């Protein structure tokens with residue numbers, strides 16, 4: 001059985017596109033890295049970029065770098081580089097802050113564009129910060145946070161859409177890896193007069209996204225997952241150009257002023273996406289992200305998607321053949337068009353298994369209470385690595401070489 005899988009993996013790797021892109025990353029030897037959906041690996045272009053930033057731009061050019069080295073324009077320049085990966089024409093995307101901050105700013109301002117509607121809709125299964133912030137914005141604006149799953153969203157919009165100000169959903173379920181449609185819910189929201197804010201944390205850089213073509217209103221996402229921008233990398237915020245005249249982000253920092261160095265007494269928002277800027281941008285992290293994004297140079301996102309599906313599909317095939325009868329339940333859909341770029345397996349001892357895998361050089365993670373997660377980045381992962389990871393999981397399970405009593409209390413991953 002394994003011999004056939006080894007041959008199949010070799011054949012798939014031989015024909016897979018993008019094999020040359022792996023060399024754009026500095027991956028440690030002996031590690032199968034399947035946690036890029038939490039923290040992407042180090043792109044090879046980043047160390048030298050940071051060396052120049054620290055020693056020349058900061059150490060030598062000092063304050064002059066805000067002008068001479070493009071620091072001031074970095075949030076919008078890098079925002080537009082991200083924009084090319086999410087189908088956003090230039091001038092609609094800014095990079096900076098965290099996803100949580102961008103989500104708060106975008107959601108608050110979007111809600112204010114629909115002042116006569118009481119509902120902010122979020123997915124009960126979405127990442128917690130999305131639900132926390134939707135609750136907070138609803139409380140601050142005297143609105144009602146409604147939790148509606150992707151499966152129920154279109155029916156809800158048909159029945160109560162005239163009361164919805166904003167729908168805030170993620171196309172990819174961060175726990176199961178299920179991929180939800182974006183076009184139909186966006187259309188349904190617009191038909192009901194509502195706006196849509198997409199959280200692209202698990203989609204940007206992993207698959208083709210076409211925000212302009214979708215007629216999405218707003219979107220946010222983080223820079224440290226499939227964009228491999230590094231720990232704490234800046235997030236991005238997209239605001240469709242049609243909203244720029246009326247959209248008013250509530251966090252009115254001086255960098256978002258129409259004339260920041262005029263140091264005026266009152267706030268006047270910058271035109272366009274510039275009003276989404278808040279305070280002094282994190283230049284060290286922004287320029288690391290900018291260097292990291294070179295891994296996408298000349299890369300066709302359709303090829304990324306095709307290879308991602310080949311890898312995750314192969315993962316599910318290997319699991320079916322090698323983990324059968326060992327207590328694992330795949331929760332990521334087998335249907336390709338419903339699958340993001342990760343595979344999740346349910347197991348009663350998920351945390352102990354994840355730690356045992358890590359001790360053998362296979363790095364995934366787990367999400368409570370019982371999900372093993374394997375993030376698959378098609379830019380550097382091979383089918384042989386997928387087989388190696390599942391084989392390792394089989395060995396750990398069949399030999400009992402893990403602690404079934406281990407729990408994730410206090411763990412940070």
Ligand SMILES: Cc1ncc(COP(=O)(O)O)c(C=O)c1O
Nearest residue numbers: 098099100127129170174201222
């Ligand atoms: C779907 C989703 N949204 C938001 C966040 C939060 O992003 P941040 O920690 O950058 O605010 C995460 C992960 O951290 C996430 O997975």
Ligand SMILES: Nc1c(O)cccc1C(=O)C[C@H](N)C(=O)O
Nearest residue numbers: 037038039127174175367412413
């Ligand atoms: N943002 C993270 C962090 O600061 C530490 C550890 C993990 C993360 C994550 O990105 C979690 C991730 N959003 C998830 O899908 O669970």
